Amino acid sequence: AYDTLAESGFFFAFQSTAAISDWSLTITPRYDVQNGGTITIPFVGTAAPYPSAIDTSVVPGGLPGNISNLTVSINNYSHTFPNDVGALLASQNVPSPMVVMQDAGNSSSGVSGANLVFDDAAATLLPFLDGSGALKSGTYLPSDYVSDLSRSFSTLAPPYSDPATIGAATLASSFNGTDPNGMWKLYVQDFVGGDQGTIQNGWGLGIQCTCPADSQTQLMSSANPSSFNQSVTFTATVTSSQGTPFGSVQFFDGATLKATVSLSGGVATFTTSALSLGGPHNITAVYLGNTSFESSTSPIVAQTVNKAATVTTLLSSQNPSIVNSSVTFTANIARAFGGNAGGTVTFKDGATAIGAPVTVISNTAAVSISTLTIGSHSITATYSGNGNFNGSSNGLTQTVTPGPPRTSRSRRRPVSLPVPHSASPLLHSISLATSPPATAARCISPAWIRTRRPCQAILRCRAE
Template sequence: MTTPDLSTRRPVTALPTTGRRRFAAASVAVLALVTALVTVPSAAHADGPTTFSNTASITIPDNGAASAYPSPITVSGLTGPVTAVTVTLASLSHPATGDIDALLVSPTGENLVFMSDIGPSGAGVPATNATLTFSDAAGGPLAGGGTVSSGTFRPTNNDSGTADAFPGPAPTPSAQTTFAGAFAGIAANGAWSLYLVDDAAGDSGSIAGGWSLTITTAAAAVATSTALTSSANPSTTGSSVTFTATVTANGSAVTSGAVQFSDGATLLGSPVTVNASGVATLSTSGLAEGTHSIGAAYGGAPGSSRAAARSRSASTTRRPSTAARSATRACSPCRPPARRLPTPRTSPCRVCRPRSRRSPRPSAASATARPSTSTSCSSVLLGRTSCS
């Protein structure tokens, strides 16, 4: 995945000649899997544009708040953060549309005055059954010259300096001037509210067809789980060890993106693309003796934000033991030494020493015999040598 750094680590030990090494192919140790959550965008969950409507008629009184205050629309079923918002007022009629102030409020309180003070100050600027759509993508603002006709316009707030006032429960209007500035990145689901106010005396109006809200969201962030294992732990120095990272989301394999393996802060090779089973592998025989913390960081699909979470695993490498090495070579033939020597600690064979034995006592008819010396060697299991 991400995303936050959720790294977890496991020690990997590589021992010296008389100790242990990293991941060993013949190891009886089994790695427990370490799982980390990684946040990765998934294009399959993008929504939009999706339209929600409240078709109830709204009455706009002379110099006051609308009859439905606020007029709500409940949004549900969308995933991912908001990227675009569009508002449509259906069949607006009013002799002086410049009197109307319109405030849109999200479920979490973000808000935007998207229509206010249309037309020249003091001008009537009437509208009759006009359907007005407000979108950041429109070509220009609502000009308000002459009469207001149906069309699509950018959010238009011609406030000349005095902030628009909306009675409670409306919040204080924000300083935002676009839908994206006010709502991009928030969660879409919940109750959206439209607050309408006529802020001047002398006329009233209505929105006969109610209003609608169109929302587009980005791809939802999906939590992925990365499991890391090693083919052997511990292992013998110089032997090949394979690390396997398996990436899943909601129990299914993640089939795009790549995994970066690492040894502590050192990257192991280049990122490895996951296969159709969500698996990425890396083999190495270059781990030095000692303990190593191996990581597998899933970076997400190409073009997505990289996830910083890591799954950690540990393994041990060992050198061959002295006994194992000595068992592979035969002892040299024993020869009587010229002088007494201590037995070397590292040698699997003992130095043969002459053993004296006396001849039988001479008979009366024979001469005195000198002591004779004989030496022979016999090899036994594990390279031990005894002399007789």
């Protein structure tokens, strides 16, 4: 169960000779949470259950603020030798658990049905051993009398925060300023055999919280307007009049959650290049708050995303080229912030299109032509752009030449000449005219061919 302020109302009376121009009232609520289940303490060892737990996060909306005051109650406690018993309180939000009571009580009389409340505002410690009075219901300071520190709670190793008389820990020093929400656990253990008992009605916590401090959240964009596929960083800065807020910030595009980021020094950033074209995108940063700081939401940043710029470059496969030879023109589309450029490229020779527009594939388009005439040609490539990219164009001057001049070459042909029969093919050189043009010839690869005339043979050779 938990309690908030009673609805019985408040009455305030002021008596003063001066007029009261302004006044205020700060009310800090107290929440009481209980686990009423019986805790059974055996002859020796850990109680059942061990530990006994209270989950304060079940309170609707959670407990606001941080702990400013804490009390612990042990309800209907009975034991034949209470000095054997120790109780340790742990919070999931505090690293070191605190001893609430240990080795306290009157061994001769035991304790029966006592309701114990531990409060830093109490006047006395629990009684200790014989002669100090029986342990009875009341409000006490947390008390620990185990001077040798030999008792360790099972499954929960020291160090512990020890109150008087062993240490100086208080409920305030151990738990104030921490988050009250979450799991609390009470570890009860009998350290000496021979006696037993119960905490019949379980235990509870009385938690008083400070109100969370104020917070303000501001949001900035690194580039607004931005371009398609451009990386944009949104920076949320959370401030407070009561210190530096901590926790998490959620970034939204309209109603769509884009990221949850932890604060560092009151600052959280979110970077994205995935904002769609157009806008405005209504970007907000929501600080979630916690028990120390209230939540807050930034004003809207209206982020506009424009088309990205492009640069077209144009290349020729050969420049100059020879008339009637094939030339390929290639257009490459560079994008300011990357991405794949769709659309088409139109190639022109002056005002005349070179074929149909070419579809851009992998940011490139190309066209080939072999009908360029001799002379200079102004070649242009114009990228059309598309929904995400602006268009662009570039050009070059293509020079077409007629090619090198043709040269005449003498034709080589077999030559047959009558020569004397007695001539040696190895000793004779023959000069002859070839047409066209006339040139001197030397017989190579000679071969004598005998004719029908007995006194004559023909030397067949090839002219150089």
